[in-house]
Amino acid sequence: MRDAVAEYLGANGYDVTAVGDARSMRELVETNAFHLAILDIAMPGEDGLSLGRWLRSRMPIGIIYATAAGASIDRIVGLELGADDYMVKPYELREMLARVRSVLRRVPQPDEIRPAKPAGQGRRIVSFGGFSADLDGRMITGPDGALIDMAKSEFDVLEVFLTRANRLLTRAALSEAIGFAEEPEISRAVDIRIMRLRKKIEDDPANPKFLRTVRGEGYIFALPENGGDAH
Template structure:
C-alpha cells in the first residue's frame, strides 16, 4: 500500500532565520515545506503548485500580509495561518475579517504552530472529502436543524446542494452554543463565555466577525438572527435524536 503524501505548506516571512526555523521544525514532523521571503516570491510559488496551508507573516516589506490575503481570498480558499509580531487584538480581528483561518502572535511556540497546522489540515481535508449532506462515513454524530447538518466530529456544516463547510474552533463553539440554546437571544458576553476554549481567544468584536463568517458558511437564508441591542438568536430548533 502506498504511503499517503505528506501535507505541503508554504511559509512566507521576510525574517530568514525565523522562516527557516519554522520550516525546519515542520519538516522534522513529516511536513513538506517550501518558503518565500515576500509577496512576489509567494505569488510565484502559488502559481507553480497547490499548497495545503500557507503560514503568512503580517508585517513584510513591500506588500504586507493583509493585502496578500485579500488578493488570495479573491481567487482561492487555501487555508491561511497568519503570524504577527504586533500581537494586538485589532490585528487578530482584522486578519480574521479578511479571511485568515487562524492567527498566532510572534514569537510563537513551534509546537503550538504545529498543533494549529494539524488541526486546520484535519478540518479542511475532511471538508474536501465530503461535498454533500449525504457524504462522509455516515457514522459520526450530527445535529440537524432545518436544511443544515453539523457533524460534531468533523466540525463541518453540510447542506443539500452546497459544498461542505469546515468550521474553525471558534465557529464550531458558537454554532454549538446556538444549537444548545435555540430560539433564545444570546448576548455577546454570553457567546464569548460559551465560545472560550484553550486554543480560541474570542473578543467582543471578534464574536461579530465569527458570526459573520458562520453565516457565510451557512449560506442563503441562514437561521442566525441579529436582535438589535441584545445579541443573536438561532431561529430554528434542532431535530431530536
C-alpha cells in the same frame, strides 16, 4: 524565523515550502496546492492580509497570521477576512506546531468538500428558513438553491450552532468548540464571525430571527422544532 518554522514543522512530519514574499507565494500556487499557509502580516510589497484573501479565493486553505505584539488592529482585520488563528511574534515553535495541528483538523481536504455519499445516506443535513446546511460536505444553499459563499471560519461557527440549536452558548463555549484560542486583544473574534454569518443567513441582520443575542450571556440559534430537519 521563517527558516526555523519550516525546519521545525518539517521535522514533525509536514511537507513545508517557505518563500520570502507574496509575489513568490503567488507564483508557487500556480503549480502547487496547500492545506495551510502561515503568513506574516508585514511583508515586503504586498501584505499578508491581501495575500490571505487571494489564497482563500483560490483554494480551501487554512490561514494562520503572524503579527507583531500590539498590532491588534491587524488581528481584528484578519479575523474579518476569515483568518483561522493568530500568533504574536516572537512565538514558541512548539506553540506554532500546536496551532498548525488544530487548524489542519478543521480545514476540509479537497476530496471532502463534495463527498460522494448521496444526501439521505448518513449525511448530516440541517434545514432552516429555506436554507440547507450539509455539515459533512460543509456547504450551505440558500432558499433559491444557490450555494452560499462562506469562509471556513464562518462555517465552523454555524456548525457549532446547528448541532447545538436552541441552547445558550457563551463566547467562551463557542471559542472552545471551534478550537480558537481566545485572547484579550482579540476577544471580538466570535462576535465578528457571527456578524458575518448574520449577513449571509438573516433577512435583517440587525434583527436576527435565527442567530440571536442573549444580552450579557452569549448567543442562541433559534431552530423551531418543526422548522428544522436533520438527517
